[in-house]
Amino acid sequence: MGKRVVITGVPGVGKTTVINKGLEILLAEGVTYESINFGTFMFETAVQDGLVRDRDEMRRLDRTIQKRLQKNAAAAIGKNEGNIIIDTHCSVKTPKGYLAGLPEWVLRELNPDTIILVETDEDQILMRRLNDPTRVRDMDSAKEILEHQQFNRSLSAAYAVITGCTVKIVKNQDYLLERAAADMAAVLR
Numbered sequence: 001m002g003k004r005v006v007i008t009g010v011p012g013v014g015k016t017t018v019i020n021k022g023l024e025i026l027l028a029e030g031v032t033y034e035s036i037n038f039g040t041f042m043f044e045t046a047v048q049d050g051l052v053r054d055r056d057e058m059r060r061l062d063r064t065i066q067k068r069l070q071k072n073a074a075a076a077i078g079k080n081e082g083n084i085i086i087d088t089h090c091s092v093k094t095p096k097g098y099l100a101g102l103p104e105w106v107l108r109e110l111n112p113d114t115i116i117l118v119e120t121d122e123d124q125i126l127m128r129r130l131n132d133p134t135r136v137r138d139m140d141s142a143k144e145i146l147e148h149q150q151f152n153r154s155l156s157a158a159y160a161v162i163t164g165c166t167v168k169i170v171k172n173q174d175y176l177l178e179r180a181a182a183d184m185a186a187v188l189r
């Protein structure tokens with residue numbers, strides 16, 4: 001069984017950007033990981049079932065439906081045997097409150113060695129969301145983004161207690177993407 005790393009962070013913090021850059025560094029050294037987007041697994045099933053047309057609609061689905069999609073995604077991803085990095089969420093902000101992204105039944109399937117929490121200042125995240133026309137982002141205030149990041153820290157501590165995994169915080173600040181990618185690569189080596 002390979003290494004299993006879960007990477008999380010609030011929408012727009014730059015998880016996918018950091019993963020792509022970090023994996024480039026590792027590939028140059030001959031270290032390979034398969035990058036898996038948890039939301040894409042959920043989305044494909046949701047589209048097949050006629051529930052959504054774009055991925056930003058998923059967090060507004062009924063909680064029981066989101067849980068079913070989450071469970072199916074975790075079971076499929078958990079079958080991987082090589083080194084994998086799973087791009088997902090500590091919590092999803094739904095209209096009815098935060099939904100845990102890695103509840104016990106998801107953690108059991110993924111069984112991560114490490115959870116990476118990508119963070120940056122809330123005003124930088126706000127600007128990144130405003131400047132990303134490809135997505136229908138929630139228009140949270142800087143204070144709400146701060147609250148979401150704090151909630152995610154609490155959740156990752158709980159996930160560490162359940163699984164025994166480590167939790168690494170990686171800062172992805174404006175103009176410092178290279179540093180974030182290097183920090184991430186150091187965890188994956």
Ligand code: AP5
Pocket residue numbers: 009010011012013014015016017018037038039040042055056058059066070087088089092100101102128129131132135172173174175176177
């Ligand atoms: P997903 O697609 O993962 O949604 P997301 O959080 O919106 O992720 P993105 O990939 O769009 O954002 P990102 O943080 O990776 O930022 P990016 O690199 O694009 O998930 C979709 C949905 O699936 C979720 O909403 C949820 O409904 C569901 N889901 C997923 N996991 C789930 C789970 N476990 N349980 C239940 N539901 C789940 O960067 C953003 C912008 O910032 C870009 O423009 C980029 O250029 C810029 N940027 C990045 N880094 C920097 C930097 N250092 N300096 C300047 N700009 C930067």
